[in-house]
Amino acid sequence: MSKVTEIFGSYVFNDSVMKDRLPKATYKALKKTIQEGTSLSPEVADVVASAMKDWAVENGATHFTHWFQPLTGITAEKHDSFISPTSDGKVILEFSGKELIKGEPDASSFPSGGLRATFEARGYTAWDCTSPAFLKDGSLCIPTAFCSYNGEALDKKTPLLRSMEALSKQALRVLRALGNTTTQRVITTVGPEQEYFLIDKKMYDARKDLIFTGRTLFGAKPSKGQELEDHYFGTIKERVSEFMKEVDEELWKLGISAKTKHNEVAPAQHELAPIFTTTNIATDHNQLTMEVMKKVALRHDLYCLLHEKPFAGVNGSGKHNNWSMGTDDGVNLLEPGKSPHENQQFLLFLCAVIEAVDEYADLLRMSAANAGNDHRLGANEAPPAIISIFLGDQLTDILEQIENGPATSSKSSSKLTIGVNTLPALPKDATDRNRTSPFAFTGNKFEFRMVPSSASIAACxxxxxxxxxxxxxxxxxxxxxxSDLDAEIQTILNEIVKSHKRIIFNGNGYSDEWVAEAEKRGLPNIKSTVEATKSLIAEKNLAVMEKHGVLSRVEMESRYEIMLENYNKTINIEALTTLEIAKRQILPAVIKFATSLAGSINTINATGISVDLSAQTELLTEVSTLTSSLKKKIAVLEEAVAKADNFEGDAYELGMIYRFEVFEKMNELREDADKLETIVDSEFWPLPTYGDMLFNV
Structure with missing residues (x-):
């Protein structure tokens, strides 16, 4: 491996490169735009573009692309070369400020939820100078926002940038009221932990369900799973370790501060976590991280699965979104300090988060919804579909004091002695952690654990x-x-605690008792993506997005249509794949096995020897019965798919058909297939099993 300090950021047109290559006046103008949001003049853009092109070409680039994040949830790029023909039949390399600032991809070919018709093709990409350009596969990649001809957001980045400005504006108002006159911006930061599975590429290639849907639609539970809890933080296998080393190196070149790597709970499951950075850049980096992991896996004859639940009954994958707020002069607004009960600024921002999460729990749940996450939420190592907040003993105690009067004390941390003289006394945190909470306070940030592993973190x-x-x-x-600031602060805190304490829960979020308790508290339990989409068009949520200029009503409504369309198409693809595998692989395989079994019975009978054939006949009966049932359930699923195909109602009603009819029929069919897998000779079974995939990396 190359020296980390030398390769880190070597593929990035970062601040250090800009300072070296740009004239001082240009550098200052660009930094002012980045830090203060001022407009960038065409003259400055031309100088930046020229320097950016020279740097890219020196590092082997031949093309440039506006790199953007459409509503597909993945990234998009259209590559143009730097070449420009000359009159003598040769070429020169050019890149203008106009090309840097603006691109024109086809806006009608990406999901738009009705914002763009097929014949309305024009759309624009606009340079996001707050996220540095980088090199990838011989191209200069320029992070951009993507909007329609009329200015509507057609991507994930635009509303994220708008929301960052909105939060900064309102947070500054609070800070000014508290007497802070120096802070110029409030910045949200994120550190997204990325979970994933690695399986052998040959086994991936042998499973059409993984190829078409990203998850296994069939598969019996293996003899050994995760029940011994021996994989979590265990020794990393050599093949996986080599993959991780290369991923780290590739990410470091892109300026992505990959920090932590380890085995996760399930066999073949792992995690990568970066160091915190601003939300916009963290979002870009996470998209690149997923792309790099997939590419590098292929180089090691592996396949990286990012689906939330690639294996039924096995720990699912999420993306823990560690979110916080800080000032441009280095103050973390969610840092409690040594005496949090006296820290008015901290308590105001903490209570603001508590009220926001309670008031808009449905919208927050929607931000973590997709078809894959429906399998995961409430299962192994994942939070339930109910939004609640874990604060821990110290902060919960302070809020209880505030509810009954001014807070006068804070539970302090202590030293933890282990009972061995040679081991040091450890500083003990004032509160424990809670892995079952979907939204947990973890010291100076909130960890939103519901986010899907395959999704962009922009929406949440x-x-x-x-x-x-x-x-x-x-x-x-x-x-x-x-007129009395201190008194008003206490009143605000008291009102928030009394009105929104129902959202605070420090117990076991996986328990049935919590589901019942949450219902008593009036907390929403939105179990499916289809049901969650309604929050996008709820009047309260439309109003808040519109008020702060993050998404207009039209943009929100378009996302409602896109989410439903994506869900319906996803389940339809899964259903068609289920049918194809069941009809063309599993059914013929079990018939061959049954035929072989029947042949062996007939062969033995033909000898005339009187022997006990009850084992063979019972097995043949069981296989034949399950095969008959499987065939009937194939027909039932086909009817459900046909009903959905011919449905003429709206997208939400169609989604309910896919969720509660098609999806359920898929599961019923799977039950028979998975039972057959456990009794059919492995020589006949057409698919790599869970045991094959999870323990052969």
Whole structure:
């Protein structure tokens, strides 16, 4: 491996490169745009473009592309070379400020939810100078926002950037009211932990369900799974370790601070976590991380599975979104300090988050919804579909004091002695952690654990930014008018705690008792993506997004249509794949096995020897019975798919058919197939099993 300090950021047109290559005036103008949001003049853009092109070409680039994040959830790029023909039949390398700032991809070929018709093709990509350009596969990649001809957001980045501005604006109002006159911006930061599975590429290639859907649609539970808890943090296998080393190196070149790597709970499951950075850049980096992991896996004859539940009955994968707020002068607004009960600033921002999460729980749940996550939420190592907040003993105690009067004390941390003289006394945190909570306070940040492993983190973060901005707006209104600031702060804190304490839960989020308790508290339990989509068009949620300029009503409604369309298409693809595998692989295989079994019975009978054939006949009866049932359930699933295909109602009603009819029929068919897998000779079974895939890397 190359020296980390030398390769880190070597593929990035970062601040250090800009400072070296740009004239001082140009550098200052660009930095002002990045830090203060001022407009960039065409003259400055031309100088930046020229320097960027020279740097890229020196590092082997021949093309440039506007790299953007459409509503497919993945990234998109259209590559153009730097060459420009000359009159003498040769070429020169050119790249203008106009090409840097603006691109024109086809807006009608990406999901738009009705914002763009097929014949309305024009769309624009706009340079996001707050996220540095980088090199990838011989091209200069320029992070951009993507919008329609009329300016509507057609991507994940635009609302994220809008939400960051909205939160900064409202947070600054609160800080100003508290007497802070120096802070110029409030920044949200994120560190997304990425979970994934690695399986052998040959086994992936032998499973059409993994190829077409990203998850196994069939598969019996292996003899050994994760029950011994021996994989989590275990010794990393050599083949996986080599993969991880190369991933780290590739990410470091891209300026992505990959920090932590380890085995996760399930066999063949792993995790990568970076160091925190601003939300916009963290989102870009996470998209690149997923891409790099997939590419590098192939070089090692592996396949990286990012689906939330690639294996039924096995720990699912998520993306823990560690979110916080800080000032441009280095203050973490969610840092409790040594005496959090006295820290008014911290308590105001903490309570703003509590109120926001309670008031907009449905919208936050929607931000973590997709078809894959429906399998995961509430299962192994994943939070339930109910939004709640874990605060821990110290902060919960402070809020209880606030509810009954001013808080006067904070439970302090202590030293943990282990009972061995040679081991040091360890500083003990003031509160424990809770892995069952979907939204947990973890010291100076909140960990939103519901986010799907395959999804962009943009949606959950622009949702968080916006709803917190809304609550901060209300707090600022009151503080700005207060004649007695301290008294008003105490009143605000008291009101928030009393009105929103129902969202605070420090217990076991996996338990049935919590589901019942949450229902008593009136907390929503939105179990499926289809049902969650309604939050996108709820009046309260439309209003908050529109008020802060993050998404207009039209943009919200378009996302409602896109989410439903994506869900319906996903389940339809899964159903068709289920049918194809069942009809063309599993059914012929079990018939061959049954025929072989019947042949062996007939052969033995033909000898005339009187022997006990009950084992063979019972097995043949069991296989034949399950095969008959499987065939009937194939027909039932085909009818359900046909019903969905011919349905003429709206997308939500169609989604309910896919979720509660087609999807359920798929599971019923799978039950018979998985039972057959456990009794059919492995020589006949057409698919790599869970045991094959999970333990052969």
């Amino acid at each position: 973060n622009f949702t968080l930014n916006t709803i917190v901005a809304e609550v901060l707006s209300g707090i600022a209104d009151r503080l700005e008018k207060a």
